[in-house]
Amino acid sequence: MSALVSATPDAWLEHMRAGRWEHAWRVKDAQLEARRDEPCWHWPRHEQYVWNGDPIDGRRVLVRCYHGLGDTIQFIRYMPLLRERAREVIVWAQPNLLALLARVNGIDRLLPLHEGALEAGFDVDLEIMELPHLFRTTIDSIPSRVPYLHASPLPMPHDRSRVAVGLVWKAGDWDARRSIPYATVRRLFAVGGIDWFILQPDAREAGWPGDAGQWPGELNLLDHARALRAMDLLITIDSMPAHMAGALGVPVWTLLTDDPDWRWMLDRDDSPWYPTMRLFRQRRSGEWGEVIDRVSAELSGFIQARAG
Secondary structure: OOHHHOOOHHHHHHHHHHOOHHHHHHHHHHHHHHOOOOOOOOOOHHHOOOOOOOOOOOOEEEEEOOOOHHHHHHHHHHHHHHHHHOOEEEEEEOHHHHHHHOOOOOOOEEEEOOOOOOOOOOOEEEEHHHHHHHOOOOHHHOOOOOOOOOOOOOOOOOOOOOEEEEEEOOOOHHHHHHOOOHHHHHHHHHOOOEEEEEOOOOOOOOOOOOOOOEOOOOOOHHHHHHHHHOOOEEEEEOOHHHHHHHHHOOOEEEEEOOOOOHHHOOOOOEEOOEEEEEEEEOOOOOOOHHHHHHHHHHHHHHHHHHHO
């Protein structure tokens, strides 16, 4: 087997990061064939594979959302494409996302995810992150039209002569490298002409002492989306709010480690998944100060452009 179609997970990752997605799907094809009779239901749910390669055309398809909130938000974009081929699309999603997903096109039934068995009939099931493989997605064929999530702006106290910027600096616990210390990120507050909004979930626990910015309080996910819709810009690390802002069509600057997740690829300052997103990457591992300096410099230009 050639290196381009090697079935190792590392080969898939290398192809995805390099943009050779057609090769990545050949890797997945080989993995799917190799695991066809290997059970995985005893694994942690987020590690389980689901789709066995069965066709979806004219069938009742169950989409299981077994990964994180940001993953569901990123890949829920496939529902209209899926519905064009399936007879029915059933989405089994995280309960706190249901209100936000209720207006997504292509979903026939939206059900709350839980640990037990699903009380619904289906013919084919898959995990939502398997959809790019099913559709053999390439960079040029990503369903990238935004917004595909919809929310009305949340009323926020804001001087209209200034730019409203939301800020998120801490990610979940599974990869602490993505987070930026609050003492570093607060240097952004020195940039003038901005009304800052603290949109960090669990802001107090994330290190915010209440010294700067407006905090709307802890928000459910629908109201978090509404708060993002009220922003001129979100600045965030690689976490759920980045995906939510991108899906809503809100301008978003995502700050990445030097070795980020596969979906951000390599050596790009844009994302083919989200047309309104810019990427700011670490140039040295663990060095966030230089990233914040670049973002600060770019903010001045952003403010001038909005004023013009």
